[in-house]
Amino acid sequence: MMIMKHDATEEDIKRIVKEIRHYGLKADVSRGDFRTVIGLVGNEANVPFDHIAILPGVKEVIKIDTPYKLISREYGRATGENGEARKPVMIGNLQIGNGEPIIMAGPCAVENKKQLFMIAEAVKKAGAHVLRGGIFKPRSSVHSFQGLGGIDRKSAEQALKWMRDAGREFGLPVVTEVRGEDHVDLAAEYVDILQIGSRNMYNQDLLAKVGRKDKPVLLKRHFGAGIEEFLSFAEYIAAEGNKNIILCERGIVPVGKGKEFTRYTLDLGAVPAMKKETYLPVIVDPSHGTGRRDLIFNMSCAAIAAGADGLMIEAHYNPAEAIVDGSQTITPQELQDIIKACREIHKLVAGRAGSQ
């Protein structure tokens, strides 16, 4: 990346951008309050950094030696004030990554308006900050219920409107998963955060598509992906200019033989490890990460203790009624207990994981 001088002119910046393009790369111009930083998208092997370093307006050239340059802590720090990493991701007025844990809760699948509104009201009362709800459901079998979005476009749009309206009614930004490229434009009209599910973490064309949208993106780690892979694919979003990315740990495939006691294995060590690598907020999904309602309380607390900036939890006024994932869904009362305990734990660990 090229760190520009405080007094670098627009002309200087344009010159660098042009130079970068000349070598077949894209430039990522990141303007902080104090200075501008220009990152590179593409293969740097043939870029003459020595030459660029002496162009007008360039203060310093720093090579970042990872595949996730644009979301790296170094890059964020360069654009921030006083050497601090850049500001947290904003979801409307809500900031995530720089204060108390942000709780996203709601049903696994949106089933109908009444169900969604009842749950939205309940999770708001319980203290949640964001409403989640699945419309385009990724499923491991084509023969399973694919969500209202799986029926037709009209049903999908209807469900998206319910999401938007429930969010407005109860003062909650809303998040939903987009699975195919066609969903992105449609969902972006109605929701505040676009979620990419774990099965699509490696889907670089979908990542590029949400990277071109002006909406925060919640990216879930694939259940078989290493941390470096996760960050490298998040970079596909950032490379299109969208750095409002929330990383979500949601469990990896369990090891060993025999009965599975948890549906997935939550990798909580990844939380502080990733916070030290990147300036992006990191949240945890204990619902999919365990698949067990009776473990959600403990694993939510553990996630916050590990340094997570928030949680994504499946909640329903009557879990037994839920069409999908009832066994990992909790009640609003349990949600309230969790939020209360997590706030206390957050105070005890604040500033320890990924502090700068």
Next chain:
Amino acid sequence: MMIMKHDATEEDIKRIVKEIRHYGLKADVSRGDFRTVIGLVGNEANVPFDHIAILPGVKEVIKIDTPYKLISREYGRATGENGEARKPVMIGNLQIGNGEPIIMAGPCAVENKKQLFMIAEAVKKAGAHVLRGGIFKPRSSVHSFQGLGGIDRKSAEQALKWMRDAGREFGLPVVTEVRGEDHVDLAAEYVDILQIGSRNMYNQDLLAKVGRKDKPVLLKRHFGAGIEEFLSFAEYIAAEGNKNIILCERGIVPVGKGKEFTRYTLDLGAVPAMKKETYLPVIVDPSHGTGRRDLIFNMSCAAIAAGADGLMIEAHYNPAEAIVDGSQTITPQELQDIIKACREIHKLVAGRAGSQ
């Protein structure tokens, strides 16, 4: 599935299809030379099979207890003659899955016309049947070369034309990977087989899209997917009506700590195991499966010994020159040795894996 009587009328078939739709499912009508079979796409829980079984024209109702019903051996057998599984996948005049091993070979990435034509000629001479070449390259880093398809649509189309022309010139059907939904329509105009790479195996919207095309699909197993998952996602293609699917084992993530001696771990036991579950042909990619040129000969032979119906191998007239994956690319001479040995081995094991 409903196995229809030999003398079932179109009226009978339509009645069943209508009945199935009435319960919110889709019908898969599969017409064999001797009889018609009707499969179901969707949740069968509420379908009144007892009622359907006594409708006119229905010979027998059989429930298939897996998530991959339409590609199952039972389903294929029901539509085939004399209880045999259905015919092999046809690639033009070439049949795969029912005779000597089909060899797909070519460069990892298409670089330019000359490179492609030289390689096409060489692999043809070596005995290969299909020309492979990557245009839309999936990469683990946005900063790596993404193939000619990664530059712009014009470059992508140019490369696709080269593929088509090289195929025609040397009498080789051609296969290329499509990564995003946008690539499918474009590539389908020029190539004979649409490949879905391992990173997109879980991308059900892309699978559905190629499922609606009238082209054979080569689906690679994700490197972290179990066999049941692999078959269940292949079903997403079949559910759209396209059953010309070639399954490809290309290696899973190595276990354990320490230096990796092979880039991935070829799961050759999956080959006969899958052939016993489904009527689809199964091929193996020893290039990605090992990442090592010096292991390709042995692992190609092993794949055929395990019962594979073919191989996909990266070959280049000068592997050291290849932009991508040179270390796992072999020469045409090595390819010829492999093809020769594999034909001999095929004779020794023919009829053992997945025989009916």
Next chain:
Amino acid sequence: MMIMKHDATEEDIKRIVKEIRHYGLKADVSRGDFRTVIGLVGNEANVPFDHIAILPGVKEVIKIDTPYKLISREYGRATGENGEARKPVMIGNLQIGNGEPIIMAGPCAVENKKQLFMIAEAVKKAGAHVLRGGIFKPRSSVHSFQGLGGIDRKSAEQALKWMRDAGREFGLPVVTEVRGEDHVDLAAEYVDILQIGSRNMYNQDLLAKVGRKDKPVLLKRHFGAGIEEFLSFAEYIAAEGNKNIILCERGIVPVGKGKEFTRYTLDLGAVPAMKKETYLPVIVDPSHGTGRRDLIFNMSCAAIAAGADGLMIEAHYNPAEAIVDGSQTITPQELQDIIKACREIHKLVAGRAGSQ
């Protein structure tokens, strides 16, 4: 298991034991304050439970349908008072599994007397309860330092004496790993807890050997073992009569490709999951579980939040000096901060994981 009546006689018990032996199994007689329970070791397939159920003194026969019968919550509950699970494991006067978190700390490897005593004093001051120190070091290479126990028997015994003496000096029970069968008798003379390392979790002959000792055993989960396997191998210890077993989660092999950001992946979901299956206490080793000093604080807090009964942490007055594992070793000051935060977190989650 056979739950005996309150007034069952010794004669009744002996009759049952004899009957069990008659069918080629071993009997595990577990005498609680209120009643006696008799478990079975071996294949129950041919045991005539109907016949046994009507023998004098037998109140009830219950079949436990897991491979870890003797350490199961059901078995513990049957012997406990008022239907509660049995008492916690006692380490001298220290109880683990029923109150505030027990912290085991000390050097990875015992190097010399001075080093050990300095660390023992420091971890005691920091609030630790048990002194750990490695003498027989398991190593992945025969060419690496194998601990003082690897030199000869005399050096091993000397180091064991230092452990015993340091423990006495600072009022700390001591724990060390035994790796081979020969180590067990020797170590049992000097230490309070016998540790079985992760690489030996599947070593059933070693497990049987510590199962015949009258010392608590700390069993670490193998880094590739599922939870069912872990509990099934703990059962090898219990089957010899020793149920004073402390289970330790210490990380599983990371998934995926690319750079490893943590040496292992701590499976904290296993903590509450195991506590619901067994009456045994569960602790966590964040040092080996992460391999990174800078993650120990967060992961210790997360472990306690997940419901762990204690922690095992590598500490050294000067981590940079440690011969083995310095990069994952913390200072006594950091240990003190951890212990303080963990106590607070424990209060917030007490009674949530594995409550009965």
Next chain:
Amino acid sequence: MMIMKHDATEEDIKRIVKEIRHYGLKADVSRGDFRTVIGLVGNEANVPFDHIAILPGVKEVIKIDTPYKLISREYGRATGENGEARKPVMIGNLQIGNGEPIIMAGPCAVENKKQLFMIAEAVKKAGAHVLRGGIFKPRSSVHSFQGLGGIDRKSAEQALKWMRDAGREFGLPVVTEVRGEDHVDLAAEYVDILQIGSRNMYNQDLLAKVGRKDKPVLLKRHFGAGIEEFLSFAEYIAAEGNKNIILCERGIVPVGKGKEFTRYTLDLGAVPAMKKETYLPVIVDPSHGTGRRDLIFNMSCAAIAAGADGLMIEAHYNPAEAIVDGSQTITPQELQDIIKACREIHKLVAGRAGSQ
């Protein structure tokens, strides 16, 4: 390692050995027909190689940069004639690793004399070279049948005698697994090859113990171990002086979720990969590696095609009768078919994997 001159004296060798011991390491003196090579066991960091290189009799000092120095191809080549790797492992008059595939076959568990003799006769007729039979069975549950060796020492010795006698009767060397350290001395009196099972691959004390015996050792790879780990633990045997080690690939834990179609995943790519690293022979166990009788034919052929030097297969005159592992056991007739096909395949691939 120090490669000695052809005319190096015993005095010269002793001087080097003494020098090595002086630095706290052990010397491995390996005398070939043409020259002597001295390897090091221990941490080389402080060994003054420059100094040793100029001692009398030393031709050359070569540092081997892996944790498996003594079994490395370089080390073997140095001791061999004309730069070739050392001679194959000898089992009596049978050589393994340098000619046609060696087939080890027999029952999973020895049940009684008659069963063993009937099977021995049958596998001999089918063309097998070595008789296998389990006496000390490793089991994942203490409640399962542990083999005749699990009853008492007398039963174990009786079964070992049957093995020896069956071997003599039918001219077959015999192999059995030793699980605990106590078994080693006992078994070594009766069998020709000592087997270490996969669960004990990490049991370095057991490895050291068989390393001190004058018998070939068959070491199975742990189902979660990487190749580097496998070779590094084989080195524990070699470090004690025993280099007659046969490596056995027997399957790793399957990846992904869902139904397991094979009990383990045979890693056949490890076969040629290991043969390029070490001079040790490599065999494959398709019985445990698949758990399925109907896959043994194909996977045996695939193993030989991959370059394996032999196979270990469970066979029984009546698989349905076998107490343990019947579902993966084949008949003598099937064994004969396999041996016949494997011989043909071996001819097609001979000299390709791990040739020097």
